[in-house]
Amino acid sequence: MTTLDQETALERAARKRIKDSHALDGDVDRLTHFYRGWASSYELDVGREEYCGPTVVAELAGTVQTAYLADDRAAIAILDAGCGTGLVGVELERLGFRLIDGIDLSEEMAEQARQTGVYRHVQGNVDLNGLLSDYSSATYDITVCCGVFTLGHIRPDALRELARVTRPNGFIIASTRKSYAEATSFEDEVRSLQDAGVLETTQCLNDGKYIAEEGAHYWVFKVPDRACAETEQQL
Numbered sequence: 001m002t003t004l005d006q007e008t009a010l011e012r013a014a015r016k017r018i019k020d021s022h023a024l025d026g027d028v029d030r031l032t033h034f035y036r037g038w039a040s041s042y043e044l045d046v047g048r049e050e051y052c053g054p055t056v057v058a059e060l061a062g063t064v065q066t067a068y069l070a071d072d073r074a075a076i077a078i079l080d081a082g083c084g085t086g087l088v089g090v091e092l093e094r095l096g097f098r099l100i101d102g103i104d105l106s107e108e109m110a111e112q113a114r115q116t117g118v119y120r121h122v123q124g125n126v127d128l129n130g131l132l133s134d135y136s137s138a139t140y141d142i143t144v145c146c147g148v149f150t151l152g153h154i155r156p157d158a159l160r161e162l163a164r165v166t167r168p169n170g171f172i173i174a175s176t177r178k179s180y181a182e183a184t185s186f187e188d189e190v191r192s193l194q195d196a197g198v199l200e201t202t203q204c205l206n207d208g209k210y211i212a213e214e215g216a217h218y219w220v221f222k223v224p225d226r227a228c229a230e231t232e233q234q235l
Helices: 004-021 028-038 042-048 053-068 087-094 107-116 158-164 178-183 186-195 226-234
Strands: 077-081 099-103 121-123 140-149 166-177 200-211 214-222
Touching: 004 028, 004 042, 028 042, 028 107, 042 107, 053 087, 053 140, 053 166, 053 200, 053 214, 077 087, 087 099, 087 107, 087 140, 099 107, 107 121, 140 158, 158 166, 158 186, 166 178, 166 200, 178 186, 178 214, 186 200
Parallel strands: 077 099, 077 140, 099 121, 140 166
Antiparallel strands: 166 214, 200 214
16 A cells, blocks of 8 residues: 555656656667656656647647548557657547557667557657658658657757658647746747748647646647749749
8 A cells, every 4th residue: 555655755756757757868778768767667757747738639630630631540650759659549549540550769669668558569669859760751651759859859940751741731740848848949940840841830829737836838749731832933
């Protein structure tokens, strides 16, 4: 039986691990080592901190599909970028999505995601700060990214590569912790990509619930059909 003092100690330890993960400066080796040790207790830790980000991101994917994409959710191809242990994938599967691929830097976290049984394919050892060389352009209808636009993890310019693997008129759904949005050039990067015609912001839910200690902004981006845009400009 867990006493109140023990539970409080577990909550403090969980909170410390979460905070420690924000101080890794996007360093591949440090992130890989950290998540290798955290994979087995990750879900318990974030559960103690009322982590609702995966549910919000999955529900947004459901809304986007209903409003803009094909009727059959089972036919929608989704990339879960930074899938971790598969929390978003489980929520997507609950909503009727079936063609879900996952990628994550940590092989140990990726293995946890495989064990959920909801993914078509999961690949570990994928650095979202680099080129997704194993993934063709315009592959996915929706790309979701929850919990990785966080301090110490991936840079704002990773958005460009996520847009590349998302098909024209497809969508990217991403969460950004408030602290990340305030400390990085994320919004500047969004404006730059919009000016370059790489993506369009269709929705931003500011100050939404995310985890007990902090909220997040939830972004929905559309990847424009450049061919259509170029035709319109010519006309």
